[in-house]
Amino acid sequence: MMIEVFEPLGQVQKLAPVQMNAVPPLAGKRLAILDNVKPNFQRLAMLSAEKLRDEFGAASITHFHKENAAVGATPELLDEIARAADLVLTGSAD
Numbered sequence: 001m002m003i004e005v006f007e008p009l010g011q012v013q014k015l016a017p018v019q020m021n022a023v024p025p026l027a028g029k030r031l032a033i034l035d036n037v038k039p040n041f042q043r044l045a046m047l048s049a050e051k052l053r054d055e056f057g058a059a060s061i062t063h064f065h066k067e068n069a070a071v072g073a074t075p076e077l078l079d080e081i082a083r084a085a086d087l088v089l090t091g092s093a094d
Contacts, residue, residue: 027057032085034073035065038092045089058087 031052033045042063049061062084066073069092073081081088 023056026052026087028059029086030084031058031061032081032088033061033063034077034081034088034090035063036069036090036092037066038069041092045091049089052087 031049033042033049035042035045046061049058052058053061064073064077064081064084066077
C-alpha cells in the first residue's frame with residue numbers, strides 16, 4: 001500500500017491594497033434593520049447597529065422583518081423603511 005503525502009503550503013499572493021469609501025457622518029441618522037429571519041442575523045445586525053449608535057452617534061434603531069428568507073421585502077415594507085430610516089442594515093446569516 002502506498003500513501004501519497006502532499007505539502008499543505010501554497011503560494012502566497014500579495015493583493016493590491018483596497019481603497020475604501022469614506023464613512024458618511026452618522027450623527028443623528030436613523031438606522032433600520034431589515035431582518036431576513038435567518039438564524040443569527042438579528043444578533044449580527046443588532047451588534048453592528050449598536051456600534052454605529054454608540055461610536056458614531058446614530059440616533060435610533062428600528063427593526064423590520066421580512067416574511068421569510070426566501071422572498072424579497074414587499075414594496076409596502078420597503079416604503080415604510082424608506083420613511084423611517086436614513087441607513088438600512090440588511091444581509092444574511094446562518
